[in-house]
Amino acid sequence: MTIQIYNTLTRDKEDFKPIEANKVRMYVCGPTVYNYIHIGNARPAIVFDAVRRYLEYQGYEVDYVLNFTDVDDKIIAEAGKQNESVQDLTNRFIDAYLTDVETLGVKEATHHPRVTDTMDEIIDFVKGLIDKGYAYSVEGDVYFKPRKFEGYGKLSAQSIEELRSGARIQMGEKKDDPLDFALWKNAKEGEIAWDSPWGKGRPGWHIECSAMAKKYLGDTIDIHAGGQDLAFPHHENEIAQSEALNEKPFANYWMHNGYMNIDNEKMSKSLNNFVLTKDLIANHDPMVLRFFMLSVHYRSPINFTASLLESAKNSFNRIRTSYQNLAHRKATSMNLEVDNSEWFEKINNHQTEFEAAMNDDFNTANAITVIFELAKDANLYLEEKQTNSDVIEAFQEMFVKLLNILGINIEESETELLDEEIDALIIERNEARENKDYARADEIRDLLQEKNIILEDTQQGVRWKRG
DSSP: OOOOEEEEETEEEEEOOBTTTTEEEEEEOBOOSSOOBHHHHHHHHHHHHHHHHHHHHHEEEEEEOBBOOOOOOHHHHHHHTTTHHHHHHHHHHHHHHHHHHHHOOOOOOOOBBBGGGOOOHHHHHHHHHHHHHHHHEEETTEEEEEGOOOTTTTTTTHHHHHHHOOOOTTOOOOOOOOOEEEEEOOOTTTTBBBTTTTOOOEEHHHHHHHHHHHHOOOOSEEEEEGGGGGGGIHHHHHHHHHHHHHHSEEEEEEEEEEEEETEEEOOTTTTTTOHHHHHHHHHSSSSHHHHEEESSSSSSSEEEHHHHHHHHHHHHHHHHHHHHHHHHHHOOOOOOOSSSSSHHHHHHHHHHHHHHHBBBBBOOOHHHHHHHHHHHHHHHHHHHSOBBBHHHHHHHHHHHHHHHHHOOOHEEEHOOOHHHHHHHHHHHHHHHHHHOOOHHHHHHHHHHHHHTTEEEEEETTTEEEOO
16 A cells, blocks of 8 residues: 655655655654653654664665754854853753653654754855845845745645735834845854855854755655744745745645644743654653654644653553563463464554554554454453464564554563552552453463562562562
């Protein structure tokens, strides 16, 4: 079945047809590195990593570029506040970003370009736009002329006049038209700057991604992705300047993830309701955080609350417990001479259903539902008096395969039980004993012993401690 992608540019699902048969050129807008990332930044890192993983699972070589904006007004201001150089500040927060996303299971990009390492290409890009009449310089600044680019507004579905009505010329700007946007900014006294044909300065925000995409992926790329908030003006401006210079389509598929809400309010630094990723990682299983992010389709808004995260943890623990129970039962299973073809067929059907969900615009929410169905079947199989080790291995392998596509490492997650998992297993063991299901009660006891959990019977009930 063909992969279908919802293309923001056409507002429709389209069959995915990459430029090259077995290769995908994918660009994802990365962070502006002047602080630790919040969970809104973590969402695109996770969801587009899952897209990349699925494309690789389907046999594509993915050339994956995620940039760092390492020079910007906010960066310069923060470096001044911290009394350190721009480079030291950005190096620190790039390292912090990479640590956070690696902990969340995000694969390293093929390329992680920085603006400061792409300055020659950016300057050449701006010169090319001036030569073609799409840009002009004035007193050290360079501006792009959207009115000259036919089709400006096509990504955000806005006309020039609609855009013009909301545009303003800010204090200190020297542009001819309120719609014009900066490609190069004249340096202020004491700011970090680079030499250019227009004097010392630094790039505008939008030009950097166009230059980096061209440098690492070529004039036309397959997929350009980022947060919904980037569609306008950032991605709109990228299209205009790239297609004006290259005279070719910039990206064939545009993907945008939905907003992150906190307690049903849009996350915003002005509302002071943002949550830093590193703080969540310090207090929660990173795989639960990734599971939570992927439990909602990437284009839909996702609401973050403590209760919803707790619910995601409980849901993930159900899958993890099912996987762990398979490992425990395998020790007492044999290769019996019985027909297990029905079970093998059920297991393989889950893979087919999983692929159907992911082929439908990378619907990770439905893909996770398939994994729950796999866990349900695994639990049903474990209720049989005699189990076959081949069937158990097939269940285990399918769990690992499907979860790995989503970037969730269930095998690492099981190395140490969380307190809540232990409590849940003890409750389940008590219920099994009350129901005279002594085999299941013994299984749970043995599982806890394997994890070095010591149970103590007291007048107040069962207590536990780590050995």
